[in-house]
Amino acid sequence: MGSSPTAPTTRVMNTYARLPLEIVKGKGAWIQDLKGNNYLDAVAGIATCTLGHSDRVMNWYLNKQLNKIQHTSNLYQVPEQEALAAWITTHSCFDKVFFCNSGAEANEAAIKLARKHAHQVRGIERPVILTAEAGFHGRTLATISATGQSKYHRGFEPMVNGFRFFAYNNISSFNSLLAATESEGPRVAAILIEPLQGEGGVNPGDVVFFKHLRECCDAYNILLIFDEVQTGVGRSGELWGYNKLGIEPDAFTLAKGLGGGIPIGALAIKQKHDLLCPGDHASTFGGNPFACRAGLTVMKELERRNLTHHAKRMGRLLQELLTELVKSYPEHLEGLRGWGLLQGLILKKGGLTAPVLVKQAMLEKLLIVPAGLEVVRFLPPLTIKPCELREAVRRLERAIQLLLD
Ligand SMILES: *Cc1c(COP(=O)(O)O)cnc(C)c1O
Helix, strand or coil, rough: CCCCCCCCCCCCCCCCCCCCCCCCEECCCCCCCCCCCEEEEEEEEHCCCCCCCHHHHHHHHHHHHHCCCCCCCCCCCCHHHHHHHHHHHCCCCCCCCEECCHHHHHHHHHHHHHHHHHHHHHCCCCCEEEEECCCCCCCHHHHCCCCHHHHCCCCCCCCCCCCECCCCHHHHHHHHHHHHHHCCCCCEEEEEEEEEEEECCECCCCCHHHHHHHHHHHHHCEEEEEEECCCCCCCCCCCCCHHHHHCCCEEEEEEEHHHCCCEEEEEEECCCCCCCCCCCCCCCCCCCHHHHHHHHHHHHHHCHHHHHHHHHHHHHHHHHHHHHHHHHHCCEEEEEEECCEEEEEECCCCCCCCHHHHHHHHHCCCCCECCCCEEEECCCCCCHHHHHHHHHHHHHHHHHHHHHC
C-alpha cells in the first residue's frame, strides 16, 4: 500500500490508450485544455456532439429538464420518451422505438428482436445472424460476437453463437454464405450491417449490394437491420444512412449523435416487427427524461437549423479540401472515402500511420481519430463552419509536413 515508485498514477482501469490531453471545456467546434490551449475538434466525442460543445439551445433545454425531473424509470410513463419516439417515427420509415443507453445496447435489443422473430414468426430453432467482415457493432459479448474482426474477440472466447460473416459489399461472398447457411434448413434470422462501415475504415455501402440484400431479405423473410449508430442523425448528409442507399431496412439502431453527447441509444422498427412484449427486454436508465430531452433537442435543432443539409454542404467542402491535400502528398496519401461529415483520409501503406498522424495533429491543435491503421477519420460537429474546416485541413497539412521533414 501507499506510494511505491510503481504505484499507479490513475485509479481508472487501463482499458484505453488515452492521448495526453485533459479537456476542460468546449464551445462549438472548439475545446480547451488545462493550460488554456484551444483545439479544433473534428472528433466531436466520436460523432456524438452533433450540435457542437455546450450549444446554447441544448444547454437551455437540458437545464430546464434538470430543474423539472431527471429520472423516473420505465415503471411509469415517460412523456419525453414518447416525444422523441414520435419525432423519430414521423421522420423515418419506422413506427416504434425502444430506448437504451448506448450503441452496443441498441444492437443487443436488435439481436434479441431478430431471434424472437426467427423463433416466433418463422419457427427457426437455432437462428443465425449474418454480419459483415470489418464491421463494428459494440463491445458487449453479443456485439463483439457480431463484430467481424478477430482483434475484438481475442482473449474473450467463447463468442456468443449464431453469427456468421460475409465480405462487405461483396455479392458473391454474401450469396455463398446465405446458401450454405440455408442449406441446413431455414436458419437466417437477420442481416445486421452498417450502411457505411465506420470503425472498420470508413467504407461506404454499395447501392447495388444493398439492393441485393433487400431483395434476399424479402424473398426469405429475413430481417434487414441497419446499425446506424455512427451514420444516423444527419451525419451522412442525409438524415439517416439508409437514405444514401435507396432502400428501407426493417429496423435500425441509433446512439452516438442522437444525444448530442448525452448517453442514449435506440432501436427503431416497423410496426409488423413489434414482437417484444412486457418482460422480454428492459433497461433501468433507458430513455430517461434527461437523455430523451437531449435527443429531442438534437433532432429539433437539426430540423430548425437545417443541419442535415449543412452537413451535406460541409461534407462536400471537406472532400474538396482533402482532395487537394491528397494531390499535394501523392506519395503518402491514397485518397478519401466517406459520406457527409463522416470522412476518412486513406494513408498509403508503409508510410504514415493513422495513430502517428493523429498524435501529430493533436500537437498542431487539431483533433481527429483513427479508423484502423491506415485511415484518419473526420467527424466534426454538424454545426462546423467553412472557415473552421479550412483551418482544420491547414492544421492537418502542417502535421503531415512536420512528420515528413
Ligand atoms: C460506436 C459504435 C457502436 C458502439 O456504440 P457504443 O455506444 O460504444 O456501445 C456500435 N456500432 C457502430 C456502427 C458504432 O460506430
